[in-house]
Amino acid sequence: MTVNPASQQGKSESKDAQSDVDSCTRILQVMEKLSHIKDVDALLDEVLLQARLLTRSDAGSIYLIENNVLKFSYIHNDTLFGASGVSRYLYASQTLEVDNHSLAGYAALTGEPLLLEDVYHLPAGTPFIFNDTFDQMSGYRTRSILAAPLITSHNKTVGVIQIINPRSADGQPAIFTPGDLLLLDYFADNAASAIERAMMTRELILRMIKMCEMRDPKETGVHANRVGAYAAEVYHQWSLKQGIADDDIKRQKDLLRIAAMLHDLGKVAISDLILKKPAKLDFEEFRVMQYHTILGARLFQNQASDLDALSAEIALNHHEKWDGTGYPGKIDDIYQDQFPLGAGKQGEEIPIAGRIVALADVYDALVSQRVYKAPWSETMTLSHIKDQSGKHFDPAVVDAFLAIYDVIVAIREKYQDEDSSALLTASP
Secondary structure (H helix, E strand, C coil): CCCCHHHHHHHHHHHHHHHHHHHHHHHHHHHHHHCCCCCHHHHHHHHHHHHHHHHCEEEEEEEEEECCEEEEEEEEEHHHHCCCCCCHHHHCCCEEECCCCCHHHHHHHHCCCEEECCCCCCCCCCCCCCCCHHHHHHCCCCCCEEEEEEECCCCCEEEEEEEEEEECCCCCECCCCHHHHHHHHHHHHHHHHHHHHHHHHHHHHHHHHHHHHHHCCCCCHHHHHHHHHHHHHHHHHHHHHHCCCHHHHHHHHHHHHHHHHCCCHHHHHCCHHHHCCCCCCCHHHHHHHHCHHHHHHHCCCCCCCHHHHHHHHHHHHCCCCCCCCCCCCCCCCCCCCCCCCCCCCCHHHCCHHHHHHHHHHHHHHHCCCECCECCCCHHHHHHHHHHCECCCECHHHHHHHHHCHHHHHHHHHHCCCCCCCCCCCCCC
């Protein structure tokens, strides 16, 4: 039996056309999903995942433009990190200029997508170089790369997405095709606006924190970013141990990072005499300070979303303690005019988000400079946290924190206070 070449070609073209339609339909479905994600880090995670699924790739990264430079913002690498994606590399602080000295910089500068079959054998005359620092540091071997600028519908470039090392249908190493480049470019065009919206949400959150900082010098944007990131990653580790489904983990992690950043917003209602006192508070002053938990929760009284509900929950519960000695305790109605603080909540009476932010907040306070204390050393801080497992902190949360301590350190290094270059060098 012979095959008519023209007939076979027609079938192939029909199959390719159907594949293109399926891919475009899938992208539209993904965009609907992305529109519901609020936190920029959660969004970048999903954008990178979906781009990799479209192109069957092993790894990828996203750079976002901040202050006219490309800032390393997210990374995936199944070979190095596994499917969980929790890695210290996620919080690297690399920046690149928007110029032709790097692959990502060139894509951002020109607005053109790129397809490279092997970055270690670039064609003669290529106007950029491949930076192999990550490969040298991690032992990974980058080969084929797709890069696409993230350009919004208003023609604003917000970043660059890079997809690395595709695999064939049977899992073998492959190279990207022009069809893959078209798919990524189309996907990037659609994802850019969602990323810009999420960046605006993050900026709005940081402005709220800045308002709090005007009252309380300890409540800075970098402190909020650290607590939010600690909480999100500890929750991720804790939830994996609990057997929670991946989609539920992502959904809660998206909300938790933002809500945790707002944990101390109630301090805006506390007197400056207390907030700015350059010493430890006396009994009466501390009693007044304890009400910031209730005042913070009240800010979210008219709850219009799951984020509002979680923000209120964290604000109210992040000073409760596992052994029941925390505050504000059990209160029937936090919206009544006057009431005493209640007996402390205990164990799992405290919502898991409150238990996680309790540890994240205390850790950051201990390793940070305060007007009334020097930063604690790393050894003393970890010793204290371990000692408080089962007392101040949920033992399962402590275990999750310690399991990803390299990630915790990377977060701390990424979001440093301006005057904290000597952090963790002093003793209490």
